[in-house]
Every structure is written in C-alpha cells, then in structure tokens.
Amino acid sequence: MKLPILLEMDGLKALVIGGGNVGSRRAQTFAQAGCRVTVLTPSSEGNQREIPGCCVQAQPYSAEQLEGVSICAAATSDHALNAQIVDDCKARGILVNAADDPDRSDYFFPSVIRRGDLTISVCTEGASPSMTREIAETLREQYPESVGEKLKYLKILRGRILNDGRPKAEQRRDLKRIAGWPLERLKEEAERGA
Ligand SMILES: C[C@@]1(CC(=O)O)c2cc3[nH]c(cc4nc(cc5[nH]c(cc(n2)[C@H]1CCC(=O)O)[C@@](C)(CC(=O)O)[C@@H]5CCC(=O)O)C(CC(=O)O)=C4CCC(=O)O)c(CCC(=O)O)c3CC(=O)O
Numbered sequence: 001m002k003l004p005i006l007l008e009m010d011g012l013k014a015l016v017i018g019g020g021n022v023g024s025r026r027a028q029t030f031a032q033a034g035c036r037v038t039v040l041t042p043s044s045e046g047n048q049r050e051i052p053g054c055c056v057q058a059q060p061y062s063a064e065q066l067e068g069v070s071i072c073a074a075a076t077s078d079h080a081l082n083a084q085i086v087d088d089c090k091a092r093g094i095l096v097n098a099a100d101d102p103d104r105s106d107y108f109f110p111s112v113i114r115r116g117d118l119t120i121s122v123c124t125e126g127a128s129p130s131m132t133r134e135i136a137e138t139l140r141e142q143y144p145e146s147v148g149e150k151l152k153y154l155k156i157l158r159g160r161i162l163n164d165g166r167p168k169a170e171q172r173r174d175l176k177r178i179a180g181w182p183l184e185r186l187k188e189e190a191e192r193g194a
C-alpha cells in the first residue's frame with residue numbers, strides 16, 4: 001500500500017536512468033525539490049539534451065551507479081533494463097520507480113498542485129493517468145493562486161493565536177474560525193498586528 005507523505009528531498013542524491021520525455025520530467029521534478037540529480041543516457045544521445053539543474057551523463061547504467069543514491073527512477077524505453085534497475089535498487093534498499101511498471105514501483109509520481117504552503121497531490125496508482133490529469137485540472141481552478149496568499153496570512157495569525165496565552169479550547173475555536181475568512185479579512189487582521 002502506498003502512503004501519501006511529504007518527504008524532505010533537499011540534498012538527497014537522485015538517479016534517473018533514461019533522458020527521454022518521461023526521464024527528463026522525473027529529473028526536473030527531483031531537481032525542483034532540491035535533490036542532486038544525475039541522469040544517465042546512452043552515449044549516442046550524449047550532449048543532445050540539457051536538463052535544467054541536473055547532471056546528464058552519457059554513460060550506460062551499471063549497478064555501481066547506485067552508490068550513495070537515495071531515490072531512483074528507471075525511465076528508459078527498455079523494459080528489461082528498467083526491471084533490472086528495480087531489482088538492483090530493491091536489493092540495496094533504495095526507493096525505486098519504474099515508468100513502465102506501477103506494480104513493482106515503490107512510489108509514484110502524482111500530479112501536484114502547489115499554492116504557497118498548500119500541496120495537493122492526485123494519483124490513481126496507474127489506473128488512469130488521464131483521469132488524474134483531469135481531476136488535477138479541476139482542482140487547479142477550484143484552488144487559485146490566491147489560496148497561497150490566504151495561507152500566508154493564516155500562518156501569521158495562527159502563530160499569534162497559539163502564543164496569546166489563552167486556554168487551548170478558545171485558541172482552537174479561533175483557529176477554526178479564521179480558516180473560513182476571506183483573503184481581505186485575513187490580510188487586514190494580519191497587517192493590523194504587524
Ligand atoms: C504509474 C505512473 C508512473 C509512476 O509514477 O510510477 C504512470 C504510468 C504510466 N502512464 C502512462 C501514460 C500516460 N501518463 C500520462 C500523464 C501522467 N502520468 C503521470 C503519472 C503516472 N503515470 C503514474 C501514475 C499516476 C496516476 O495513476 O495517477 C502524471 C500524473 C505525472 C507525470 O508523469 O509527470 C502525468 C499527468 C500529469 C498532469 O498533467 O497532471 C498520460 C496523459 C498525458 O500525458 O496527457 C498518459 C497517456 C494516457 C493514459 O495512459 O492515460 C503509461 C503508459 C505508457 C505507454 O503507453 O507506454 C504508464 C505506464 C503503465 O501504465 O504501465
């Protein structure tokens with residue numbers, strides 16, 4: 001069973017094998033999360049592709065490349081190779097995803113919507129990535145960028161409430177109440193106490 005948790009990825013070493021469409025997307029996802037990312041591509045593809053924030057190496061995969069790696073994504077179009085990478089990672093306790101094998105993957109890449117401190121993640125565990133995309137689109141409209149701004153003020157007000165020395169029950173009541181306030185009111189209240 002897959003558990004949705006938010007992992008701190010800063011500084012972790014990630015290895016992506018295959019620098020095609022899917023591989024470069026995976027690599028950028030890791031890089032944006034602060035990982036140190038290496039992408040292995042066949043030497044024939046050499047310097048064809050640059051992937052922002054990633055170290056692209058025109059080298060074949062070998063299990064030695066897994067040294068020091070925390071998380072791995074096998075994204076080649078070679079099914080047998082992807083399966084070998086999964087075996088090698090599992091033998092070493094490294095978390096692994098295979099782009100062509102949801103059943104053997106330790107984790108999935110969901111569709112992610114970020115609005116400031118709000119993270120919404122959608123996944124159908126491979127049943128229908130198209131449906132995932134559709135649901136994510138709906139959520140993007142339902143939760144516009146302004147939600148991130150709201151959260152910024154809620155965080156300030158929450159900090160204040162938790163430090164105001166009142167009984168816990170009263171604080172909780174207020175925390176629930178302000179969560180329903182519109183942006184303007186939150187902003188006003190947060191700026192008033194600043
Ligand atoms: C298991 C998983 C990978 C993992 O994480 O391990 C996986 C597996 C596979 N996808 C395939 C196909 C497609 N994937 C997409 C799109 C996305 N796929 C994504 C995730 C995942 N895809 C994971 C499960 C997530 C879940 O189920 O919720 C998203 C969310 C994130 C991302 O990839 O970055 C991104 C949407 C991002 C967004 O826009 O929000 C589209 C649609 C499109 O591109 O428009 C198609 C074609 C239409 C279709 O098939 O529906 C195939 C067949 C490949 C083949 O034919 O060879 C496989 C392999 C298999 O099924 O075996």
Ligand SMILES: NC(=O)C1=CN([C@@H]2O[C@H](COP(=O)(O)OP(=O)(O)OC[C@H]3O[C@@H](n4cnc5c(N)ncnc54)[C@H](O)[C@@H]3O)[C@@H](O)[C@H]2O)C=CC1
Pocket residue numbers: 017018019020021022023040041042045060061075076077078081099100129
């Ligand atoms: N969202 C998802 O998870 C999706 C997954 N897939 C799966 O992902 C895999 C890759 O798909 P794409 O990136 O679209 O294909 P692609 O053809 O764009 O890229 C495949 C890459 O694998 C590389 N490759 C092939 N053999 C290799 C080897 N021995 N060593 C290193 N690299 C090697 C190729 O050079 C190429 O760069 C496929 O298995 C496909 O079934 C495909 C579409 C969506």
